[in-house]
Amino acid sequence: MNMKPLKGQHHVSAITANAQKNYEFYTRILGMRLVKKTVNQDDTTMYHLFYADERGNPGTDLTFFEIKNAGRTYRGTDSITCTFLRVPSDESLLYWKKRLAEQDVLHEEIREANGKKMLFFEDFEGQRLALVSDQNNKGVKGGRPWDRAAVPPSHGIIGLGPVMLTVSDLGSTANLLTEGMQYRRRGEYSLDEDTVVVFETGEGGNGAEIHIKERHDLPKQRPGRGSVHHVAFRVENEDELRKWVRKLKELRIASSGFVERYYFKSLYFREPNGILFELATDGPGFEADEPFEQLGEKLALPPYIEDRREEIEAKIKPLDTTNE
Template identity: 40%
Template structure:
């Protein structure tokens, strides 16, 4: 058996306008654009990675921005919420900050002993800002728009909505090394490792809900951390032996990946921690230039013509957002 995953590596969602996507995640949420590349399987669209200063695994929120994509529908067989980790006592600051930018938020609530604030991004993706009572030692990006004492530390958790939770729970606990730590009102909380921020998956059992539709404003897939290539190979063999339809190991340049669908239909990825985002540009220059894998470099001119212009907002740029609610 492979070593249990230590938690979430990244989530990838679908957006529409790439410039608005950059404006929101850099200006409103204070994350760093750590890599500007393309969808390797569809290089006529960007793949944008946001995270902490170095794009550490577990801090990453990434997007395929396809202009003109119709809105998706939240429902079963889908990752319906992405929670981001902030320091305890920061939710009041976040609510005021987002309100000043025209971003509406829900009322703060307490769930599983944690403070949670709900917000949607400009495409309707459901986000939560969550404060773990034991804190989060991961470094925030200190040069962002958010004061470091309130800044996002990385992923906190994801919520899967399922028509039935049992088979998904079995995969998480018997194969992936998670353990169930709480349950209330049809929401089951699973953690791995030390159970801190970035190591939690919630599964909501909602048999009455419609099937979800993956399109704009929804999550495309979620990725879990794998230590190295040897563990990656072991994970693939284990999952195949369990009857899952698993892709070959794919070179994503900044990590190596396999993909499969869990029993409820959510697309899972297992992604290695290495080689990381400084493999093709230095730390201080992350996210500034369009980076392509070697096999797409011969098509650079064609790819660049197909992509819209994209710039990072400056600290004094007036940016506000009209974010959808429910």
């Protein structure tokens, strides 16, 4: 089957217990734009919030499900343990270190690893994040920050960088990536005494890398607020996605099959260590039901659940996301 390589990260979806605080952190402190306020299509009693660049270009989305009773996360292996966010330059990291300190955000010192400067930090629920400089990046291009954001566009977040996995069996995940998903093993680097193995796809670069650590001394993570639910990778269009549906069947990997998400089309499956992967199409995008200027301001519902709006709105707490 003639398959095109995956294009890189599409989005990362995580868990929050407080949509209001989450909105304030990611828009007012991190300067990302809320491009879609909707609900989890599999459980419409919870919000699904999408933060991204100015219009939610593929590869720029960090999304959150609000699970109000989510307990704490017990960190461990076989999980997504850090989401990198791209910023334009090394100078941007200096801006961000000062900003995070001023906003009392838990953060580390700027460091260099894998030939890039990066800055690790956590949100108010312990969500593990890192800013990575795009200064020496070659490969997938970043997005474009919203010009009305709380952060100057010259230092704004321009998309997802590498996604870091911590697994108990590197070999099985590496085999799926290289033999099944057409990734290339690009090298490795050291981080806090751990060896991190780098895999890349498509054009490569910050927007198309998966970084993996193998740990045998940790229990399996018990997820809660501040954990990552899944990572999605970019597929060009629906035709390509349907090829992946067939390919996973050939590989005897259980999957969801084709799923309609309205803003994109999806396919879900678990890699050998149990981490949930998604493949998602680049389009149609978030302007399918809202104009660019009003993205994220109102509760958006795909046409196939719009007739349930009254019931859905009755079960979720209002969240004011009007652009100021």
